[in-house]
Amino acid sequence: MKTLAYVYDARCYKYQDDIFGVFDVTVWDRFLDGFDEIIVFASIYKSDIDTIKKLNLNKLNHPKVEYVHVPFIDTPKRLIKNFFINNSVFKKEFCRVDAVVIRVPGQYCNNAFHVAKKMNLKVGLEVVGCPFDAFWNYGNMQGKILALVYFYWMKHIVKHSDYVLYVTKHFLQKRYPTKSKHTINASNVDVQVSNKEKVINHRLSTLENNIRNKKITLGLIGSFGVRYKGHEEILKAVSTLDERKYIYIEMIGGGDYKWVEKLAKSLNIENNVKILGKLKSGDQVLNWLNKIDIYIHPSKQEGLPRSVIEAMSQACPVLASKIAGIPELLDNNYLHKTGDFKHLSLQISRIIFNSVELEKMINANFKTALAYDRSILSTKRKKFWLDFSENL
Structure with missing residues (x-):
């Protein structure tokens, strides 16, 4: 034995x-x-x-x-x-x-x-x-x-x-x-990669509807107990956008999130931010990923992030920091240097209402996720x- x-x-x-x-x-x-x-x-x-x-x-x-x-x-x-x-x-x-x-x-x-x-x-x-x-x-x-x-x-x-x-x-x-x-x-x-046609059609339909209604939801997953998961960067990036009144941010993760609420208030975007707390890995997280429009991952420390791969498996467009194994997952056009919220802001502005580019990201991400089945x-x-x- x-x-x-x-x-x-x-x-x-x-x-x-x-x-x-x-x-x-x-x-x-x-x-x-x-x-x-x-x-x-x-x-x-x-x-x-x-x-x-x-x-x-x-x-x-x-x-x-x-x-x-x-x-x-x-x-x-x-x-x-x-x-x-x-x-x-x-x-x-x-x-x-x-x-x-x-x-x-x-x-x-x-x-x-x-x-x-x-x-x-x-x-x-x-x-x-x-x-x-x-x-x-x-x-x-x-x-x-x-x-x-x-x-x-x-x-x-x-x-x-x-x-x-x-x-x-x-x-x-x-x-x-x-x-x-x-x-x-x-x-x-x-990840359990689902039916391609079903996943992509659902994503395209949802995005098309939200673009038409000018209501785009960005998502971020990361513990609030550390300061390197990108909470600060996504808040600062959105706060500088002219389109911020159309953008909402949802965050999930464990830990004390009061510092994030305080930062959002100081940037005058507290009404754009919703903190959902910790969700159980698996169906709860995947269901949430299906409800947001774009996943943002401005982390300063990673190996190969679970959240990015899970988002890609749900055909979700992703913008992320250029650190560790992330460049192995995403095209350089959708990466930014760690801490560079200004570049992230420009990327968000470029894609949020660009149906053609979003569809390109959706298809590319789902294809990449297949390797992680x-x-x-x-x-x-x-x-x-x-x-x-x-x-x-």
């Missing part, structure tokens, strides 16, 4: 005997062809049912999956305090496993990697983002120092791991190269991790 340790610095929540989180329990299927059980290392907090419902979390219980708590690291003080605690957790629990897979970047992934290597365990990675961009754009000097620290930590981890799965085609591979001969690119985002990526991931298990 083979047991896998999976290290992922997600925040999970425990209510009675159940574990809840933002991801879906089906993510473990990719490993279970090669492993009989999985021990997941995450930060687990006791919660109540009202909080679970408010956060729109998914139940993560699985007969072949066990969850182990690892203290979260989100400040320099906790980094020092929890370093030894986390090391002791990994040393104890890794005695029960045959291999380790780590999702990077992460706050305690460095600990897990070095403990696994000292115990001569094979290490596989899921490389899903760039810590340098995340910390550098956090907004203070402490963030910039941490950006350099985590950047070099991650370069070391990726370089010396045994199996490496990248979610991008080029960007993360170039920034974080590996010595391993066992690598693939497979997005951590997969669930059936294709699921098979690719399963084969990779099965090979990992067979070569222990």
Whole structure:
């Protein structure tokens, strides 16, 4: 019997005997062809049912999956305090496993990697983002120092791991190269691509009606708990437009959004902005994407963004920042430099009532999304991790 340790610095929540989180329990299927059980290392907090419902979390219980708590690291003080605690957790629990897979970047992934290597365990990675961009754009000097620290930590981890799965085609591979001969690119985002004719016709019909009525809705997905997801850029971009009276912005995501409301008010567009809070991944998000007209993603930190691919799978026009793996998805005409809200404003103005260009974007985006169909990526991931298990 083979047991896998999976290290992922997600925040999970425990209510009675159940574990809840933002991801879906089906993510473990990719490993279970090669492993009989999985021990997941995450930060687990006791919660109540009202909080679970408010956060729109998914139940993560699985007969072949066990969850182990690892203290979260989100400040320099906790980094020092929890370093030894986390090391002791990994040393104890890794005695029960045959291999380790780590999702990077992460706050305690460095600990897990070095403990696994000292115990001569094979290490596989899921490389899903760039810590340098995340910390550098956090907004203070402490963030910039941490950006350099985590950047070099991650370069070391990726370089010396045994199996490496990248979610991008080029960007993360170039920034974080590996010595391993066992690598693939497979997005951590997969979508169920629907009937092409139905999806595109619905999008064209809705857009045509909204253009005629001069009411265009822009959408953005991103946590309000961080300042690098582009909330500021979309608000500033719309506030400078002559057409702003025809434009409405809807935002979804968790966290405290008061700062966004305050910014919208200071820009005199508070009546144009609607904050919907957190929606559950899957049908809730996809249904919302079908109601908006254009998806905007001015993020300053990414790997390969789920929200952009999901929007494209619904044939939604997309404007986004030119960062990480996003240029692998969109034509350069629909990209802007991070933080450049003036360029974003010009792009919005150019396309919002341009039916010909919008139709071009709709068709191109849906075609790109086909490469991220669930059936294709699921098979690719399963084969990779099965090979990992067979070569222990």
